[in-house]
Amino acid sequence: MTVVSVLGIGRVGLPHALLSALKGNIVFGIDIKNDYIELLKRGISPFGEPDLQALLLKTLNRTFFPTTSFSPLEKSDYILVQVGLKGPSISVDRSHLMSLFGSMIQYLHGQTIISRVTSPVGTTDKVKAYLETRGRKEGRDFRLVFSPERVVEGKEIEEERSLPVIVGAYNEEGFESAGAYFRKITSGQIIRVSSPSVAELIKLLDNAWRNLKFAFANDVALLAEEIGMDVFEVVEKANLGYDRNDIPRPSWGVSGYCLSTNPYMLEQSFLGMAKKRGLHSVWYYGRKANDYLVSHTVELVDALSRGRKNVLVAGLSYKENVDDFRDSHGVKTVEQLLGSGYRVSVYDPYLDVNSYTILPRHVATRVRKCSTLKEALKRQDVAILTVKHSEFRSLRQSTILANMNLPPIIIDCWGFLDGTFSNPKVVYRRVGLG
Numbered sequence: 124m125t126v127v128s129v130l131g132i133g134r135v136g137l138p139h140a141l142l143s144a145l146k147g148n149i150v151f152g153i154d155i156k157n158d159y160i161e162l163l164k165r166g167i168s169p170f171g172e173p174d175l176q177a178l179l180l181k182t183l184n185r186t187f188f189p190t191t192s193f194s195p196l197e198k199s200d201y202i203l204v205q206v207g208l209k210g211p212s213i214s215v216d217r218s219h220l221m222s223l224f225g226s227m228i229q230y231l232h233g234q235t236i237i238s239r240v241t242s243p244v245g246t247t248d249k250v251k252a253y254l255e256t257r258g259r260k261e262g263r264d265f266r267l268v269f270s271p272e273r274v275v276e277g278k279e280i281e282e283e284r285s286l287p288v289i290v291g292a293y294n295e296e297g298f299e300s301a302g303a304y305f306r307k308i309t310s311g312q313i314i315r316v317s318s319p320s321v322a323e324l325i326k327l328l329d330n331a332w333r334n335l336k337f338a339f340a341n342d343v344a345l346l347a348e349e350i351g352m353d354v355f356e357v358v359e360k361a362n363l364g365y366d367r368n369d370i371p372r373p374s375w376g377v378s379g380y381c382l383s384t385n386p387y388m389l390e391q392s393f394l395g396m397a398k399k400r401g402l403h404s405v406w407y408y409g410r411k412a413n414d415y416l417v418s419h420t421v422e423l424v425d426a427l428s429r430g431r432k433n434v435l436v437a438g439l440s441y442k443e444n445v446d447d448f449r450d451s452h453g454v455k456t457v458e459q460l461l462g463s464g465y466r467v468s469v470y471d472p473y474l475d476v477n478s479y480t481i482l483p484r485h486v487a488t489r490v491r492k493c494s495t496l497k498e499a500l501k502r503q504d505v506a507i508l509t510v511k512h513s514e515f516r517s518l519r520q521s522t523i524l525a526n527m528n529l530p531p532i533i534i535d536c537w538g539f540l541d542g543t544f545s546n547p548k549v550v551y552r553r554v555g556l557g
Contacts, residue, residue: 136205144187151195196230247319269319271326291322330385338409344373344555354555375536379441431504438509470499
């Protein structure tokens with residue numbers, strides 16, 4: 124029986140750990156948060172994800188064992204590291220990651236360590252050097268590979284089962300060992316690359332490219348607003364029957380834990396070239412362009428509200444129908460509105476349902492929290508719809524007119540209610556409409 128320890132069982136680590144346990148491995152899910160582990164021991168999923176609760180109940184205390192102890196590392200064949208690594212702007216602090224690997228040293232006796240930590244290029248090399256300076260040799264005391272996670276929230280278990288797996292190893296033994304593990308998890312191709320650093324770069328490219336595509340579309344939207352055009356028409360007709368174009372629809376919600384940080388992590392490796400040419404990368408400026416959209420939203424409120432101060436931010440998740448507020452444009456919009464003197468109310472169907480949807484204290488103590496969308500709309504001058512939650516899609520003109528102050532101002536950051544409001548009393552603005 125293969126024994127696996129997964130260090131870090133958060134939004135990505137837990138779905139993988141449960142799927143691994145379903146496939147017949149004995150899996151220890153290790154996390155330092157006691158309350159989080161206690162939830163799992165009681166059979167309660169700590170966040171929403173399709174099939175996650177069912178997998179937890181099916182594997183708990185059979186093949187999946189949540190714990191705060193590191194002692195299962197001793198008897199593990201595989202150690203998967205799935206912790207978060209991020210930092211402000213381009214600066215990324217890797218000290219806690221090195222500390223985590225340092226805590227493994229006493230347990231290493233030939234296990235395969237699979238790092239899935241999204242990190243700047245060269246991090247796995249630093250981990251290897253760190254362990255080797257402390258008396259443990261790669262290939263003798265441990266095998267170390269980097270294999271990026273590439274799933275999206277809302278489809279994690281489905282994609283863990285089907286996506287190709289990138290593996291960067293230092294030697295054939297490391298690759299074969301990691302490949303044997305992942306072949307039990309996924310039907311997707313196991314793709315070997317020449318080094319862990321190549322695998323790290325591929326992971327960062329994934330999100331930097333997505334971010335850059337959206338930034339292009341969003342800049343086109345800003346241009347359309349400026350010159351009085353409809354960006355939806357522009358993008359639709361530019362793509363129509365022209366296969367060389369694949370311009371996405373713009374939105375002001377390009378945020379979240381990965382898209383907000385990965386381009387900056389990638390830029391850390393580009394700084395030498397940026398200094399040489401006096402210009403940052405296109406993915407860096409793409410991230411800056413998407414970050415600007417929060418300020419653009421507040422500027423639009425300033426222009427339309429004309430001194431009226433009651434503003435609702437509806438949608439705090441970074442993505443529709445997902446219970447994750449980390450690094451979301453919704454929360455950042457609230458922060459900027461508060462800084463500009465607005466009276467802010469907030470509503471999201473996932474607010475306070477788990478540890479991922481709790482507002483930062485400096486925000487939570489200054490806003491009015493609402494338990495329903497109808498309650499949230501009452502006596503508001505402006506309503507900003509930051510994501511297209513399913514609940515928001517059914518919002519109707521009559522509800523707006525019956526609850527908001529007149530004339531109500533609706534700012535639709537995705538344009539998903541385009542065409543809903545025909546009454547001239549409703550001031551409706553969406554992304555990219557001049």
